[in-house]
Amino acid sequence: MRETAPRPTLEAVAARAGVSRATVSRVVNGGEGVREPLVSRVRKAVEELGYVPNQAARSLVTRRYDAVAVVIAEPETRVFADPFFALQLRGISRELTAHDTQLVLLLTEGREDHARVGRYLAGGHVDGALVFSLHLDDPLPGLIHGAGVPTVFGGRPGWADGAHSAVYVDSDNRGGAREAVTHLVGLGRRRIAHITGALDQTSAADRLDGFRDVMADADPRLIAEGDFTPAGGERAMRQLLRRCPDLDAVFAANDLSASGALRVLREHGRRVPEDVAVIGFDDMLPVAEQTDPPLTTVRQDIEEMGRLMARLLLRGRGDRAAEAGVAGGSAGVVLPTTLVRRASA
């Protein structure tokens, strides 16, 4: 890539304004403690030269980057196909922008990517990291810890349950699932099936636990493994219909899988909710409201989760909270969920 045209330096501005570097620096950083005639002379010089501080030089001394990394352990295809991330990113982005902080998006797909991300975080680019969509065997937390970068996780990490500490924001997956299944029971349903999410993620495991809390003695064949995608939902639904043709309700681990399930149910001539009641999770508006029939689902405020994560990180509460957590425990914030009743159940 071409050498970019040489940009003016602090030195140049100082020379033009007839002051010292230090004074220019002061003005550029807020102008505290500089008297009037100088302030405007410096401002004028900055303007005329089109001076913009060199962030690398600044970071080198301040150790601040005014940037935060968002690490998502999923391939781009999923990240951009799943409205979940869009909403979360929106929340984060709003919060960061308000604090004049740049968002750097890092997607990791394979092994090498992990190493690259680790180097990136350790290499001094960002003040902190927001990490999503961790899978159980993920090496990322280790790398991040090694990088010594303050981190907030989206969703409870698998290992954050006693021995190690972690700051995270999660929603009440288990409670939400319980509420959904209880609702189905209240509708008089007895053969209630569950389509799980990707079980290597705690959110999926927690929702399954919630399901089991209510349906303790459920036929194990009523549980089919999905992966949070519509295609996974279709697969699981087919499996369920084959194994238990008499099922009368389905609780899917998220709206996307529920939408797949709905398609398959329609295909098989089952009416929703008359023959089979369906509940999703997330209340992802573009999905939940567009399905036929509109989806009853468990709402979590995803954008708020994102915003909260960013706030935790920025306020520096992140780490202090981690330290202050119950002895050796984790500092997690768990947001409540609510059941949204639409037509499907």
Added chain:
Amino acid sequence: MRETAPRPTLEAVAARAGVSRATVSRVVNGGEGVREPLVSRVRKAVEELGYVPNQAARSLVTRRYDAVAVVIAEPETRVFADPFFALQLRGISRELTAHDTQLVLLLTEGREDHARVGRYLAGGHVDGALVFSLHLDDPLPGLIHGAGVPTVFGGRPGWADGAHSAVYVDSDNRGGAREAVTHLVGLGRRRIAHITGALDQTSAADRLDGFRDVMADADPRLIAEGDFTPAGGERAMRQLLRRCPDLDAVFAANDLSASGALRVLREHGRRVPEDVAVIGFDDMLPVAEQTDPPLTTVRQDIEEMGRLMARLLLRGRGDRAAEAGVAGGSAGVVLPTTLVRRASA
């Protein structure tokens, strides 16, 4: 945010390995011209200390950042809702990863955002920028030029037609539109309508021009303005049906608007393609294949566009090509389009 634990420096590694800083630097950067015993001693020290070079310090002297900004002049909601960007980003991301370069995503929504992005680019964070979705009155190109950062545009910028130069990658919007409309004519359709995209973007304007190339004397009421979204497509379609109930074909500026148009046509009891033939643009698979009926559309290889943009930027061809372009002209790469026939026309 917490002060991160002090990371080991080059100096520390040098001390541990018993060599000079310069030697460590050489090893870290490829190890050329350092003899064996030293190389492994340094490698060992790096390993033991968990040394990772400080990128800020490095950039300060090399003026390289190993990062490229992707600037999208749209709100997150659109970026994450429109598969177009997902595909383009995928192409870019692939190419950049292959060159060990980090992708930094910058979304700009309002005025202040523009200034922030300008500062970011000028402030020394990235080696270059890939810019998308420019609108005609956008101040971004000016800012970017001021920042002195090599840039490749996605889609022909409005001003890149003579006076100024710009490096861009675009697809043959006008030709593709011509082909689509010609196809409709070939089907015997006579009252062919057009739903435009956001006309402040050249892609939309070019597709409209292609439409006019074939339908030179078309009834102006057969042209309705959309904005590339499904909702815009619905609005435009309603308008068209009101104005020209006798229309027998619609060419929509992209698949998303076409999907909106299809919904409205169904609502009004028009059969597709029997009563009204419909053609879209983009061949966005998740959209075009899922519509009812599947959409005939103009394919452009979006992922390839992204990859090409990244390649142009990285090869440093970007600027040289700009300089070498026809005197004062633009250096654009225009990719071909192909008509994909499905059921809707």
Added chain:
DNA sequence: CGGGGAGGTGAGAGCGCTCTCTGAACCGCT
């Protein structure tokens, strides 16, 4: 009218790295 304090400004060190330049060591050659 002089001394002390406050507030404003400048000089200079140093952040962690790269890169040039110098010097040392060692090769083969005469």
Added chain:
DNA sequence: AGCGGTTCAGAGAGCGCTCTCACCTCCCCG
């Protein structure tokens, strides 16, 4: 054995900025 040439290692400057500290000015009070 002595010499030029080559290779490899180290010393040191400097990238653009911030920040501490010392200094200087000016004002207020005794």
